[in-house]
Amino acid sequence: MAEDVMQVNHRHVIFTIDEGLRVIFQKHRQLLKRLMDEAERIVQEWFKKKFKLTPGIIVGLHTFGSRINFNPHVHMLVTMGGMKENGEWKTYDYIPFPMLRKQWQTVVLKLIRSHLNEREKKEVQHLLQKAYSANGEGFYVYAPKQKGNVKVQLGYIGRYIRRPAIALHRIEEYDGQKVTFKYHDKNDGQEKQEKLIVEEFIARLIVHIPDEQFKTIRHYGVYSRRIKTLCKNLITAWQKQVRKWIVKVKKTVRRRKWEQRIKEQTGKDPMVCPHCQCYYEYKGEVCLKDGQLEIKHAKCEISRACLERMIYNFTGIKKTQTQQKEEAPKRRKEPVKEFSQLRLFAV
Numbered sequence: 001m002a003e004d005v006m007q008v009n010h011r012h013v014i015f016t017i018d019e020g021l022r023v024i025f026q027k028h029r030q031l032l033k034r035l036m037d038e039a040e041r042i043v044q045e046w047f048k049k050k051f052k053l054t055p056g057i058i059v060g061l062h063t064f065g066s067r068i069n070f071n072p073h074v075h076m077l078v079t080m081g082g083m084k085e086n087g088e089w090k091t092y093d094y095i096p097f098p099m100l101r102k103q104w105q106t107v108v109l110k111l112i113r114s115h116l117n118e119r120e121k122k123e124v125q126h127l128l129q130k131a132y133s134a135n136g137e138g139f140y141v142y143a144p145k146q147k148g149n150v151k152v153q154l155g156y157i158g159r160y161i162r163r164p165a166i167a168l169h170r171i172e173e174y175d176g177q178k179v180t181f182k183y184h185d186k187n188d189g190q191e192k193q194e195k196l197i198v199e200e201f202i203a204r205l206i207v208h209i210p211d212e213q214f215k216t217i218r219h220y221g222v223y224s225r226r227i228k229t230l231c232k233n234l235i236t237a238w239q240k241q242v243r244k245w246i247v248k249v250k251k252t253v254r255r256r257k258w259e260q261r262i263k264e265q266t267g268k269d270p271m272v273c274p275h276c277q278c279y280y281e282y283k284g285e286v287c288l289k290d291g292q293l294e295i296k297h298a299k300c301e302i303s304r305a306c307l308e309r310m311i312y313n314f315t316g317i318k319k320t321q322t323q324q325k326e327e328a329p330k331r332r333k334e335p336v337k338e339f340s341q342l343r344l345f346a347v
Helices: 020-025 031-051 097-115 118-134 151-164 198-204 227-240 258-266 299-317 321-333
Strands: 010-015 056-064 070-079 081-083 089-091 171-174 178-185 190-197 217-221 283-290 292-297 341-346
Touching: 010 151, 020 031, 020 097, 031 056, 031 097, 031 217, 031 227, 056 151, 070 151, 070 258, 097 118, 178 198, 178 321, 190 198, 283 299, 292 299
Parallel strands: none
Antiparallel strands: 010 070, 056 070, 056 217, 081 089, 171 178, 178 190, 283 292, 283 341
């Protein structure tokens, strides 16, 4: 994400809903996409009405809270500025999110009413009324200002938007019948534990599995997949025309290779041997197929023999060349499913 977006300041915005409305979105999951669309529309309309700009917006949907409970809320990455029709980029560092709270509340309540039939609306009317009365300033919208290096910000926010319902390190114990996990209670700021029977723990997890073909991350504005390249080209053309580089645009026609990324992060070339300073050369590759390590490619017989020794060291199983030749036609017929790989480099 940090490589795809504009290298400008962004704001991480979180749109939440009233606790009593969560059960409605859990029952009517088709509303979750509209929830993302409406959150984006509020921000984009404000930019267009106020400044006639098109911002870049990436929206991520989280359906979970800290206790793995169903708590749908929208995370948004918003550019602090936008593009004019002529391709000029205009920076703007203020969005009145407190003012947007009331708009967000109105939009969510209208969204629910417009997609439920009369019987369903009667069933949830008390929840809608309570959500309106209990939130006089509107539903909570959190938008802290980001400071520091832009790329570091984008990396942090991107990982946060993409994170799963529960991290593995939060699961502290499983005794065969119950699962104990820790969570951060935002009400009092304390770290707490919760113990659930395994069926209830699984039930809490699977409710967060997205429906088939549902995209939990969506792109809007200048980040829309249909016009992203066009917008970058317009900005680049405008910058050349006025000879004024306001925004440093990262061109992503060709992504950086893993060697380049590691070299930038560590300052060391991963393809150079740390002992003799000679350059590595690719010789072959081993992949995991049907639970067994098999040679996917070897550049020569010496490389093949070396890979066979590596497999033997890992598994203790040694295959003869005759066995491998017999299995070769099968490997050509069936596509290899690569779950993990070992690569051989020679100095």
